[in-house]
Amino acid sequence: MLLPTIPANTPSPIFKDNLSNALSQPSVASGGEFVVLYSSSQKDSTLLFAKPSSNVSYINDFEPIIGIDSYFDDLVYKASIRDYILPNKSIKIVLSGILSFLKSKKISFKNLYALQEGGVALDFRVNNKKYLVELFNDNEDVFSIQEINQPIKAWDLNHSKLLKMLVSTISNDLRGM
């Protein structure tokens, strides 16, 4: 998995004091892995994937999304009026990570909507590829890519694997432009 390196000025998360000060949002357990927002300062934040025992991966460009609460509240409201299962809190954090990554790459999403089974989905386009991300409350997410005259590609992933794959795929696609 090719991810950008952590900035030199980011305090090490291995020191307990740093970590407790830095974690500005609740962490999400996801297949034995945690996804947390790690803020080294108000300006720069890092989305951090950490297994309790070992691997830690980072997305440096993470920038908190202003208005994520209202985005999410709107999705919850729309889900409730459609009588859908409401998206849960872990979805909000993963969604926040995805939106901030897309923002850092200057990619706008096209549709952001609630899913009947409990979850949210968003789609966006990079060059001629259409991407669809479906995040479900049960942590069984789907990431798919549609390209003209090519087979559709879809993967079943948990929250953290989806985040990593999305970051890696989009970063590679942008590098290939």
Place this chain on the structure above:
Amino acid sequence: MICEECKQLGIPEYLCKNDKPIINTFGQDELLYRRHYCIGTEVDIKDSKDTITQIFKIHDDSYNKSSLSHPLDVLLNDNPNYPKDVYLNYGVIKINVSKLLEVGLHQINNDLRKFTLAPKHIPTDCNYAHCEIHCLVDGFKAEKKPKSITTVFRLILGEMFEVVKEAS
């Protein structure tokens, strides 16, 4: 001959099943009609994955066979528990069966799988034209999991349909 239930529901005689046979042959020109409640033009609907998700539930979705019905017959209510005009403002889409039968290979979790959409004539008592589209992967009926299968079928169907009537 029309049954008492069809008579009460205002269902025309040609849609009353009675003893009519199942016709599982679908001609190349055959269309399948489906109702939906999503507002917008064909462009709006095709452009919105939210709408596509609402229209195509994927597992055993209901359609009407064009050789046995008229397009707007999908707006008739054949459930006595609902008001007669419950679907009156719904929209209607059509899918050409010849497009359905084209087999496609798509990649699920890095493996190429064969996706097939198979129309089946499954008449109900008050809707002789009733059909379902069965989604097959490698020749077997698709289950709800893995979810990526549902996503791929939805993406396929989302590009196949045309609007017959917009919802209002």
